[in-house]
Amino acid sequence: MSDQLLQEIIEKSRRGDEPAFSQLVRRHQTYVFALALRLLCDEHDAEEIVQQTFIRVWQNLQRYKPEQKFTTWLYRIATNLCLDRLRVRSRDAARVSSLDQGGVRGDVPDPRGMEEAHSNRELAAIVYRLTSQLPEKQRLVFVLRDLQELSIEEVVAVTGMSVGSIKTNLCYARQRIREILRRQFHVSEA
Amino acid sequence: MECERYRPLLYLYKHGELSERAQRRLEVHVSSCPRCSRERQAIETMGHALNRLHSFEPAPEDPQGLTARVMAGVRAPIMPHAPGRVRGIVDWLSAVARPRPVRLAAASVAVLLLGTFLYQLALTVDQVSQLEEKMAERAAPAVRPTVEYSVRIEDARQVVDIDWVRRLAGILPAIRRDGLLVVNGVTVMELKEYLERSSLSRSPAASLPGMEPDAIDRLLRFLQSHAEVNISLGVEGV
Numbered sequence: 001m002s003d004q005l006l007q008e009i010i011e012k013s014r015r016g017d018e019p020a021f022s023q024l025v026r027r028h029q030t031y032v033f034a035l036a037l038r039l040l041c042d043e044h045d046a047e048e049i050v051q052q053t054f055i056r057v058w059q060n061l062q063r064y065k066p067e068q069k070f071t072t073w074l075y076r077i078a079t080n081l082c083l084d085r086l087r088v089r090s091r092d093a094a095r096v097s098s099l100d101q102g103g104v105r106g107d108v109p110d111p112r113g114m115e116e117a118h119s120n121r122e123l124a125a126i127v128y129r130l131t132s133q134l135p136e137k138q139r140l141v142f143v144l145r146d147l148q149e150l151s152i153e154e155v156v157a158v159t160g161m162s163v164g165s166i167k168t169n170l171c172y173a174r175q176r177i178r179e180i181l182r183r184q185f186h187v188s189e190a
Numbered sequence: 191m192e193c194e195r196y197r198p199l200l201y202l203y204k205h206g207e208l209s210e211r212a213q214r215r216l217e218v219h220v221s222s223c224p225r226c227s228r229e230r231q232a233i234e235t236m237g238h239a240l241n242r243l244h245s246f247e248p249a250p251e252d253p254q255g256l257t258a259r260v261m262a263g264v265r266a267p268i269m270p271h272a273p274g275r276v277r278g279i280v281d282w283l284s285a286v287a288r289p290r291p292v293r294l295a296a297a298s299v300a301v302l303l304l305g306t307f308l309y310q311l312a313l314t315v316d317q318v319s320q321l322e323e324k325m326a327e328r329a330a331p332a333v334r335p336t337v338e339y340s341v342r343i344e345d346a347r348q349v350v351d352i353d354w355v356r357r358l359a360g361i362l363p364a365i366r367r368d369g370l371l372v373v374n375g376v377t378v379m380e381l382k383e384y385l386e387r388s389s390l391s392r393s394p395a396a397s398l399p400g401m402e403p404d405a406i407d408r409l410l411r412f413l414q415s416h417a418e419v420n421i422s423l424g425v426e427g428v
Contacts, residue, residue, distance in 0.1 A: 018261065018264070018265070021261075021264065022257060022261050025257050025260050025261065026253070026257050029250065029253065029256055029257060029260070030249045030250065030253065033248060033249060033250045033256075034247065034248045034249070037248045038248070043251075046248075046250075047250060047256055047259075050250070050256060050260065051256075051259055051260050051263050052263075054260045054263075054264065055260070055263045055264055058264045116242050116245045116246060117242075117243065117245070117246040118246060119246075120248045120249075120251070122246075123243065123246050123248055124248075126243065127243070145205075146240060147243060147244075149244075152207060167202055167207055170201070170202065170207070171198045171199075171201045171202060174201040174233070174236070175198075175201060177236070177240075178232070178233065178236045181236055181239055181240075185239070187235070187236065187239045188235070189231075189232035189235045189236070
């Protein structure tokens with residue numbers, strides 16, 4: 001989708017054109033889903049985040065500034081919703097416990113090695129094992145930068161963090177993930 | 191010592207996240223340090239392992255169904271689709287409501303606090319409404335000049351009844367400067383014309399019925415501490 005076409009669709013959506021907005025959703029929902037799945041490691045939650053994100057986009061399209069990249073704005077909304085969800089989870093000790101015991105949502109087996117994922121659930125289980133023990137900021141920058149492959153500038157725009165803070169958190173996150181890969185996934189560094 | 195300084199930078203090296211200067215210095219160090227060279231290789235191996243995660247691109251299982259659910263939510267947002275913060279509160283309340291003694295106790299306290307808050311809120315709104323009605327009743331049939339005085343503090347609104355208004359009018363000369371009402375250093379509106387017509391303006395403050403010096407002081411302090419003051423004046427029949 002060209003930038004011009006995207007802006008036209010956004011403009012139509014701003015005026016309340018539901019078919020145009022539906023087109024916008026179809027075009028970007030996979031993006032949001034992938035981000036949410038990698039952050040939340042749960043398919044069901046990721047789909048809910050997709051819904052919440054686009055409802056919020058629909059309600060706030062008037063505030064969107066065309067000079068800003070749409071996907072960055074979208075990512076920012078989705079990321080904030082994911083962080084809210086993670087905070088709710090961290091308050092719910094029972095749920096965290098069930099995740100720890102049985103993997104994601106309790107019914108996904110623990111990945112034994114760093115094999116390629118073939119499904120959302122397998123990927124979620126691997127990412128969960130890798131990132132669930134990271135502090136929030138480290139988890140966020142690792143997912144955005146290393147798994148979603150956003151540029152540092154995009155991570156700045158999405159998270160509102162400084163470049164220095166992002167690099168510091170990336171550094172710590174990668175160190176810890178290296179340890180996890182070695183100890184839990186038995187990745188040999190030789 | 192040198193190695194400790196450079197080691198964290200190795201995690202940013204492969205991704206091109208270092209400044210040119212830092213990268214050059216790191217390369218110089220790594221080329222002469224076998225330990226850091228091995229470390230760099232190990233970090234690269236980690237990168238290769240993580241690359242496997244990119245071989246699968248996650249996607250919703252039923253994209254059309256998901257779009258349809260999004261659009262249904264857009265047309266009629268309901269609680270499960272509420273924003274994260276709201277959802278968070280809902281989740282928290284659900285967690286609290288689980289039948290465990292501590293949580294039940296916490297829920298009871300929360301309900302009690304919420305009830306008290308709502309009661310106070312209703313009371314305040316009710317009081318304000320009563321004051322407004324009272325003011326309207328007294329102001330409507332009056333032949334004398336009418337003055338309405340309201341102070342807006344964020345979303346709260348306090349309405350002072352007509353007796354307070356008379357007291358305010360009585361003390362206006364004290365806070366009047368060149369015919370302008372000055373509150374907290376901000377000129378609110380010109381009152382000169384009104385004060386010249388109003389019999390109240392000629393009354394010495396102390397002679398107004400029912401006025402107490404403490405009340406005047408309180409009112410003055412109140413006015414001086416709130417810049418956002420709206421005073422509307424009118425003379426009936428003019």
